[in-house]
Amino acid sequence: MAETAIPTSANRKKAPNRIMTWLRLYKKHRYLLLMLLPPILYFLLFRYVPMYGVILAFKNYRFLDGIFGSAWNGLDNFHTLFNGRDFPRAFRNTIILSTLKLIFGFPAPIILALLLNELRIIVFKRIVQTVSYLPHFLSWVVLAGVFMEIFSPTRGIVNYVIQWFGGEPIFFFGDRDWFRTLLVSTEVWKTVGWGSIIYLAALSGIDPSLYEAAVVDGANRWRQVWHITLPAMMPVITIMFILAVGGIINDDFDQVFNFYNPAVYEVGDVLSTYTYRLGITEMKYALATASGLFVNVIAFALIILTNKITKRFSDYGIW
Amino acid sequence: MSVTIGKKSVGEKVFDAANILFLTFFAITAVYPFVNILSISFSTPAAANAYGLKLIPKEFSIEGYKEVFANRYIWTGYANTIFRTAVGTFLNVVFTVLCAYPLSKRYLPNRNFYTSLIVFTMFFSGGLIPNYLLIKELGLLDNRLSLILPGLVAPFTMVIVRNFFMSLPEEIEESAKIDGAQDLRVLFSIVLPVSAPIIATISLWYAVAHWNAWFDSLLYMQTPDKMVLQTVLRKIVIEGSSQFQNFDTYDPANYNAPSPDIIKAATIMVATTPILFVYPFIQKYFVKGVLVGSLKG
Numbered sequence: 001m002a003e004t005a006i007p008t009s010a011n012r013k014k015a016p017n018r019i020m021t022w023l024r025l026y027k028k029h030r031y032l033l034l035m036l037l038p039p040i041l042y043f044l045l046f047r048y049v050p051m052y053g054v055i056l057a058f059k060n061y062r063f064l065d066g067i068f069g070s071a072w073n074g075l076d077n078f079h080t081l082f083n084g085r086d087f088p089r090a091f092r093n094t095i096i097l098s099t100l101k102l103i104f105g106f107p108a109p110i111i112l113a114l115l116l117n118e119l120r121i122i123v124f125k126r127i128v129q130t131v132s133y134l135p136h137f138l139s140w141v142v143l144a145g146v147f148m149e150i151f152s153p154t155r156g157i158v159n160y161v162i163q164w165f166g167g168e169p170i171f172f173f174g175d176r177d178w179f180r181t182l183l184v185s186t187e188v189w190k191t192v193g194w195g196s197i198i199y200l201a202a203l204s205g206i207d208p209s210l211y212e213a214a215v216v217d218g219a220n221r222w223r224q225v226w227h228i229t230l231p232a233m234m235p236v237i238t239i240m241f242i243l244a245v246g247g248i249i250n251d252d253f254d255q256v257f258n259f260y261n262p263a264v265y266e267v268g269d270v271l272s273t274y275t276y277r278l279g280i281t282e283m284k285y286a287l288a289t290a291s292g293l294f295v296n297v298i299a300f301a302l303i304i305l306t307n308k309i310t311k312r313f314s315d316y317g318i319w
Numbered sequence: 320m321s322v323t324i325g326k327k328s329v330g331e332k333v334f335d336a337a338n339i340l341f342l343t344f345f346a347i348t349a350v351y352p353f354v355n356i357l358s359i360s361f362s363t364p365a366a367a368n369a370y371g372l373k374l375i376p377k378e379f380s381i382e383g384y385k386e387v388f389a390n391r392y393i394w395t396g397y398a399n400t401i402f403r404t405a406v407g408t409f410l411n412v413v414f415t416v417l418c419a420y421p422l423s424k425r426y427l428p429n430r431n432f433y434t435s436l437i438v439f440t441m442f443f444s445g446g447l448i449p450n451y452l453l454i455k456e457l458g459l460l461d462n463r464l465s466l467i468l469p470g471l472v473a474p475f476t477m478v479i480v481r482n483f484f485m486s487l488p489e490e491i492e493e494s495a496k497i498d499g500a501q502d503l504r505v506l507f508s509i510v511l512p513v514s515a516p517i518i519a520t521i522s523l524w525y526a527v528a529h530w531n532a533w534f535d536s537l538l539y540m541q542t543p544d545k546m547v548l549q550t551v552l553r554k555i556v557i558e559g560s561s562q563f564q565n566f567d568t569y570d571p572a573n574y575n576a577p578s579p580d581i582i583k584a585a586t587i588m589v590a591t592t593p594i595l596f597v598y599p600f601i602q603k604y605f606v607k608g609v610l611v612g613s614l615k616g
Contacts, residue, residue: 036417039477048440133605133606141552142591149584154368157355157372193349198610201610220328221331289449299442
């Protein structure tokens, strides 16, 4: 506002007026504002106060001094993290696991949606869909318990099949060579059904007359999928892919935390589980805050970036 | 879906059959793990320890369940979960509506500022430790309120409700305003009755989230009696904590005594059965959420 730069008599008169109008507006809508007050207080206390708490990441926290009394130490906490053994390992594991989950988990719901879309028996389609949603409604605590049986080296079905084919039983939950496979495959298993919803919605929006016209032109079903179904899905696939890449720093705490144990930290410990142990188990609050802040800042930057990119690819972004 | 006019070719028939076969196999892999656990929970140790498909228990036994129902933490866990789900969901809905309604009014002063203030929290947060220290400073550690207050309003859900309110015709409210009704009365006697479907939907979202939550209880609760069912389940099944389920008395020589694995399986079933029965009927409300979320401009 350039006009405020030079205080003229007209402006000086205007300023109190603006406050008056503002006050009048607030008085006029006082009931609406009063309604909004409790939620706003909630957001300030439970969301913004912790945001302010990230200053701890730049302090040398001592219990006696508290958050505010503790001395600043600049970027020392970040130096300690990066020069340690566990933080870089957790960072590496996070990126590797996210990438693997992207490679295997991203195409899976698309393929499922395409296959469901080709079903002619609608009742069967509904049943498969409903069944595939089941894992979405269960917590990783339940699923970890369930998979410990399925992958049990002494009596689980997976090792039963492996032995039936003449292989040696594998202790998936404790084997460094197999732990990532376990995480990725169970993640895909949990998310594939629910993930297909968005693609099925895109498919149901395709104009049926397109298919009829294609048949008249002599296209078989494979050709129809290739030339009509897939192109119609492309905008959704593109956006979902950008969002998935944008979430690469976000690991699945609930899954890893219920699956892992010290034997597989080397390949399975991710940033969120490391932050948890650092902060809650070892009570190194400042270091853990720094570790969490590191992830949150990268995640935030990625969201801004992906939103910019999706806006370029389509009419709508996330906000 | 692609179409065929006239007779199907051989290739198509093969594809259709293979597709049905594959999707059947896929559906089986989605439910089999639970059938497996159900079967183990009703087995004798000998049957549970054998390799095999385990679709139905070979030797039927309910000893595992006897042990689970004798565990007091299962009961306190259930009580705590029901408490947080009931009270938590109610408060979630109240606060979400209180937040969404004013923000749906274009004439609300500083509306954009308040909206951005809330939306920003979707993308950035203080992180685990600052949140934990806040709860600690507020003296809410080991208090059941710490399971409810920190997640009072989900910004994403709030935005969906706000958009719904904005889609309502303004005339119905204007007529009430002319009659002299205040904002709060307009909300309760006019807006809420026509918003029943969205209120039901978000109630289910909040309720299922409460039911499945376990981390906050693990983090904030110290007294075992105050932990929710999912946390008790984790303590027994994942951590094998002897504080929550005494496995030491297990005597392998006693043929009928349930082994730890059977008790774990029975615990999983006891904790999961409610959601297994409910989810087919409520899933459509959640599907709606995925679609609304993706269409949000």
